[in-house]
Amino acid sequence: MPDTKRFPDGFYIGGATSDWQFEGGFGEGGRGLLSVDFATDGNQECPRQVTWVDKDGNRGKSHWEDPLPEGATLTMFDDEYYPSHRAVDFYHHWKEDVADMAEMGFTTFRFGTCWTRIFPTGLEDEPNQEGLDFYEAVVDELNAHGIAPLITICHDEMPLELVERYNGWAGRETIGCYLKYCRALFERLGDKVPLWLTFNEPNAIRGVCMMGIKDQSWPTYWQAIHHIAVASSSAVKLGRELCPGARFSTMFAMSEFYAASPRPADVWARYERRHEQYAIIDAMCGGGYPHNMDKVLRDFGAEIHMEPGDEELLAAYPLDFVSFSYYRSSLISDGDGVHLLGGATNSYCNEKTPWGWAVDPLGLRFCLNELYDRYHKPLFVIENGMGAIDKLEADGSVHDDYRIEYLSKHLSAIRDAICIDHVDCIGYTMWGNIDLVSRSTGEMAKRYGFVYVDMDDKGNGTLRRSRKDSFYWFKKVCESNGADLSV
Numbered sequence: 001m002p003d004t005k006r007f008p009d010g011f012y013i014g015g016a017t018s019d020w021q022f023e024g025g026f027g028e029g030g031r032g033l034l035s036v037d038f039a040t041d042g043n044q045e046c047p048r049q050v051t052w053v054d055k056d057g058n059r060g061k062s063h064w065e066d067p068l069p070e071g072a073t074l075t076m077f078d079d080e081y082y083p084s085h086r087a088v089d090f091y092h093h094w095k096e097d098v099a100d101m102a103e104m105g106f107t108t109f110r111f112g113t114c115w116t117r118i119f120p121t122g123l124e125d126e127p128n129q130e131g132l133d134f135y136e137a138v139v140d141e142l143n144a145h146g147i148a149p150l151i152t153i154c155h156d157e158m159p160l161e162l163v164e165r166y167n168g169w170a171g172r173e174t175i176g177c178y179l180k181y182c183r184a185l186f187e188r189l190g191d192k193v194p195l196w197l198t199f200n201e202p203n204a205i206r207g208v209c210m211m212g213i214k215d216q217s218w219p220t221y222w223q224a225i226h227h228i229a230v231a232s233s234s235a236v237k238l239g240r241e242l243c244p245g246a247r248f249s250t251m252f253a254m255s256e257f258y259a260a261s262p263r264p265a266d267v268w269a270r271y272e273r274r275h276e277q278y279a280i281i282d283a284m285c286g287g288g289y290p291h292n293m294d295k296v297l298r299d300f301g302a303e304i305h306m307e308p309g310d311e312e313l314l315a316a317y318p319l320d321f322v323s324f325s326y327y328r329s330s331l332i333s334d335g336d337g338v339h340l341l342g343g344a345t346n347s348y349c350n351e352k353t354p355w356g357w358a359v360d361p362l363g364l365r366f367c368l369n370e371l372y373d374r375y376h377k378p379l380f381v382i383e384n385g386m387g388a389i390d391k392l393e394a395d396g397s398v399h400d401d402y403r404i405e406y407l408s409k410h411l412s413a414i415r416d417a418i419c420i421d422h423v424d425c426i427g428y429t430m431w432g433n434i435d436l437v438s439r440s441t442g443e444m445a446k447r448y449g450f451v452y453v454d455m456d457d458k459g460n461g462t463l464r465r466s467r468k469d470s471f472y473w474f475k476k477v478c479e480s481n482g483a484d485l486s487v
């Protein structure tokens with residue numbers, strides 16, 4: 001039976017994707033190379049890797065978040081499979097995919113623009129018009145269906161050339177390249193796109209693929225984070241000029257953490273871990289680094305070099321709303337050390353996804369409340385969903401009752417946070433509304449979507465789209481604006 005609680009009027013509801021996990025179109029329309037284009041497929045036992053040639057010409061592979069060997073250059077090989085190249089080919093299926101979203105009743109759709117589709121190396125003076133034409137066509141199609149476009153400007157990606165030239169976000173020069181890219185997007189799409197995300201999960205990205213940093217270390221990471229924060233505030237400043245009325249955010253990874261026991265040392269470890277994350281959110285959303293930033297950096301053995309005017313910029317141009325991903329919770333113990341999001345994936349919850357992620361809807365309500373307590377800004381749950389193994393039946397149906405149950409519980413937690421706790425949450429986008437490539441493992445087998453895509457882990461398949469049972473369930477959720485979450 002529908003219950004009386006519902007989402008507020010104007011609530012944004014829909015789905016979320018990124019460019020390189022979803023779009024494909026590799027080498028088409030003038031798209032240049034991203035560092036993530038060198039990441040192979042993988043699975044739970046063997047995570048994805050990047051392929052390279054070292055300075056002596058030897059071919060090799062390493063974990064996609066590890067440092068590259070000194071002097072190594074990212075290189076592709078014909079006998080490897082690289083999932084970002086084809087992904088699930090939104091590049092050629094966008095009309096059909098947007099029609100599915102419209103039929104479900106989405107009021108928003110989040111997607112990433114691909115940096116190298118607009119600036120193929122990151123260094124050009126002028127943008128690639130063909131890339132902008134593609135995104136404008138997608139934006140127009142969404143608006144024609146009454147679906148508000150929500151664009152992630154940089155979803156864990158880096159033009160290859162900026163890796164080689166500047167060591168990715170470790171180099172201050174990358175900020176200027178990013179702002180040129182933002183300007184091109186804002187000038188072409190600024191009056192058609194109401195919601196922008198400057199970055200995706202800066203508190204959860206590592207390594208050469210996602211940050212463009214070859215020599216991963218904590219001091220380099222924190223310097224890169226500072227450059228990202230400055231780039232984000234500079235983008236907000238530019239956006240205020242070029243896209244009046246648009247709202248800006250960055251998406252932060254926000255799994256819930258619990259102390260592994262009531263022992264004060266474990267509770268303190270949990271507190272410290274949370275504050276590592278808040279340090280980054282404060283810088284980008286809260287007007288600057290927190291009062292205890294020197295302690296946070298000391299724990300990581302890092303320091304940040306700032307230029308004159310950086311702190312004033314962060315203070316003057318914070319993000320408008322706080323958006324975050326929430327999938328699971330985990331436990332923190334004294335002695336776990338610093339590592340932002342890493343660590344155990346277990347929690348007090350018995351229920352887990354096939355990938356071992358604890359299913360914990362109350363943890364989402366916690367996150368919403370904690371973030372609202374700290375920032376007093378509108379919140380947006382930008383990613384949430386369940387990676388599972390789906391079976392396509394002979395008649396084209398997929399019976400994903402486990403996903404419906406997961407989503408129902410999490411949407412219910414959001415509704416409670418809004419209706420009972422009075423948290424100002426303005427939207428929800430389910431991750432991977434159409435099946436796409438897993439970020440962490442590079443698999444297709446880990447499916448999230450309302451729509452099944454016929455493709456396997458090695459890229460074989462027709463790419464045909466089939467509606468799962470959750471498609472029809474989510475349509476009911478959208479149509480009732482969250483009043484009916486019954487399974």
Ligand code: BG6
Pocket residue numbers: 018021200201204253325383387431437438439440441446
């Ligand atoms: C989020 C990322 O953290 O998690 C997405 O923004 C990612 O890019 C999602 O796909 C789910 O993780 P995974 O590893 O299951 O794809």
